[in-house]
Amino acid sequence: MLKTMQKHGVTLALFAVLATGLTAVVNALTKDTIEQQAVAQQKLLFNQVIPADSYDNDIQTSCVVVNNSPLGTGTHHIYVARLGEQPVAVVMEATAPDGYSGAIQLLVAADFNGKVLGSRVTEHHETPGLGDKIETRLSNWITYFSGKTIQGSDDASWAVKKDGGQFDQFTGATITPRAVVNAVKRAGLFAKTLPTQIDNLPVCGAQP
Incomplete structure (x- = not known):
């Protein structure tokens, strides 16, 4: 029973590490795109309130x-x-x-x-x-x-x-x-x- 619990614990820990790593990679890959979209949305809003x-x-x-x-x-x-x-x-x-x-x-x-x-x-x-x-x-x-x-x-x-x-x-x-x-x-x-x-x-x- 103890060995089984330890095995499951290691599996869960590895899964958590992989999930965290994947999240970090996705964030890194999409950060620039998200920032560019935010800048573009702000520019669009500015153009609605002040003539370009x-x-x-x-x-x-x-x-x-x-x-x-x-x-x-x-x-x-x-x-x-x-x-x-x-x-x-x-x-x-x-x-x-x-x-x-x-x-x-x-x-x-x-x-x-x-x-x-x-x-x-x-x-x-x-x-x-x-x-x-x-x-x-x-x-x-x-x-x-x-x-x-x-x-x-x-x-x-x-x-x-x-x-x-x-x-x-x-x-x-x-x-x-x-x-x-x-x-x-x-x-x-x-x-x-x-x-x-x-x-x-x-x-x-x-x-x-």
Whole structure:
């Protein structure tokens, strides 16, 4: 009996080693492909929020970091669009913390004069059939931010219509669009402050 148990133990150990080795090999072989796909997906998303012909640098590698800013608590990345070395706009990660079912993650592009160039939702947990209309696959609602200018923090038009603003709310769901509108507004206003900060912000991936 003891010998049988020892034999099975050795077999299981060998199987575990082989499985671990195979997993490591697969990870090594697919790592570059996965990274390339992630870069391509990010580029596709950027092209939806900022016109590709409005800048001439590699925006994905022109990245800085802000912490606990108007974009939300924690760390957010900002991608700087440049034209002839001159910063002309930014694509910012932003968080709407007050969605109906939790935080909503956004990508917001804006110039430095208060104009929002575009916005997309990258992650959310809103109610299917109601709050999820912030997704472009279900509605074009979020595209209405494109080209809209924020006059200032007291710009009352940057609100849902129920609150006297210009943006539609969803039938049966006002909390979600209100949260997104406010987050995009905060991001657009923050973009106006960036020209004097960009060169002093830490670069993405830099060691502290």
